[in-house]
Amino acid sequence: MLRSHSWRRSIFTASLPKSHENPLGLPSNNTRIPPQVPRRGPITGGLPSKRRIPNVKHVVLVSSCKGGVGKSTFATNLAVSLSLLPQRLRVGILDLDIFGPSIPTLMGLKGVEEPDLTPDGALIPITNHGIPTMSMSYLLPPSPSTPRTDSEPPTNEDTPVVWRGLMVQKAVQQLLFQTDWSAGVSQGASSGLDVLVVDLPPGTGDIPLSVGQLVDVDSTIIITTPDILSLSDVRRGVAMFRKLDIPLTGLVINNAYxxxxxxxxxxxxxxxxxxxxxxMFAKDVQAMRMGVVGELPLVMNVSRGGENGVPYALSARCSAKDTEPGNVWQAAMKNIAVRIWGEIRHKANN
Structure with a gap:
């Protein structure tokens, strides 16, 4: 089981060599042999082949390659929308944003107890709104430095994950392959999930690279806001997914209008x-050779729902009457879910 580790690093020395070009004063090593480019082929110690996540039929990645565009909010609403389709799909959410997990807040699961383990030692997902979830946030201890009143115990909301890349990769592999998604499903527990929505962190670093190299992915949705700056980061992410041969379903423009x-x-x-x-934005989208799966309008209650832990796709459905922008948002989100599931089924049948 994952545990938080305290790391002590002492990278600054008491006195820096005056003629050293390294500002941290790290010792130079001129005798070490430069690293060689690894050879391709079935050599021992290479990357394992891609595989399916246990008890998960299909995997949908949600990526933005840029922070602050509503990726995690979209991921939670997509999971809810998929579960509300006529097929009554069993859908779960995996939060792989190790350093900034948002899914527990968006799903109303802040401050929950640490997840239980199966007899085999696998993590049991925590469920709310009928959606089983797993996140690094569930495994962090409370932060003693968090300012609280006497009546409020410390929480893990401000607990940082201070890990190097190797620890992050190990945590990602455990969350991917040591979570028992059949244990988190109330209906047909033996069959697990039909779809697992994976919320990736921003950027093109270790985590999306590890997922792309280890997991069989069925669909990838890229989230962007309607501005050139966001699209510039999206282009780099799209290039990474194509290099890893990960299927791209298309682009979703959040807060489009x-x-x-x-x-x-x-x-x-x-x-x-x-x-x-x-x-110019339309020209850049066309240049990426990416189809637009959907445009979501700017609706205030979407962010409010996330803050309150109730995805808007669920709360608006329970509401007797919604605003015109809300109805447009609901229809757009449903169409996105229908298109994603349709593409998954088409790929599975071929």
């Missing part, structure tokens, strides 16, 4: 109308 409560007109606040071929 705003619908005034008093009208039904779409206002593209950032000026990035993907339907306008003369628009």
């Amino acid at each position: 705003f619908i005034c409560p008093n009208c039904t007109e779409r206002h593209y606040l950032f000026g990035a109308n993907p339907n306008d071929e003369e628009n």
Whole structure:
């Protein structure tokens, strides 16, 4: 089972060599043989072949390659929307944002107890809203430095994960392959999940690389906001997924436009109308050879639902009457879920 470790690093020396070019004063080593480029082929010690996650039929990755674009919010709502399709799919969420997990907050699971273990030592997912989840946040101890009143015990909300790459990769492998998703499903427990939505961290670092090299992926959704700066990071992420031969379903534009409560007109606040071929944003999207799976409007209650731990795809469905922007958002999210599941089934049948 994963545990938090305290690491002590002493990288600064008391006195730095005056003529040393390294500002940290690390000792030089001129005798070490430079690392060689690894050979390709079935050599001992190489990367293991890609495999399926136990008790999971299909894996959908959600990536943004850039922080702050609503990736985790989209991932939770996508999982809920998939579970609400007529096929009544069994859907789970795996939060692989090791350094900044958001899924527990978005799913109303802040401060839950540490997950139980199966007799084999596998992690048992924690379920809310009918969606089993697993996150690094569940495994962190409370932070004693968190300011709390006498009546409030310390929580792990501010507990940092201070790990090097090797520890992160080990944690990712444990979360991927040592979580028993059949134990977290109330219906048909023996069959596990139909779909596991994996929330990846921003960037193109160790975690998405490890997932791409280790897991058989069925679909990848890239999230962006309608601006050139976000799209510049998305391009790098798309290039990484293509290099790893990971299937890309398409692009979802979050906060794509705003619908005034008093009208039904779409206002593209950032000026990035993907339907306008003369628009620079639209041209960049076309240059990436990525289809747009859906556009989600800017709706205030989406973020409010996340803060309250109730995904908007679920809360709006239970509401008797929603606003026009909310209805548009709901329809767009449902269409995205339908398209993803349709592509997964098409790929499975072929």
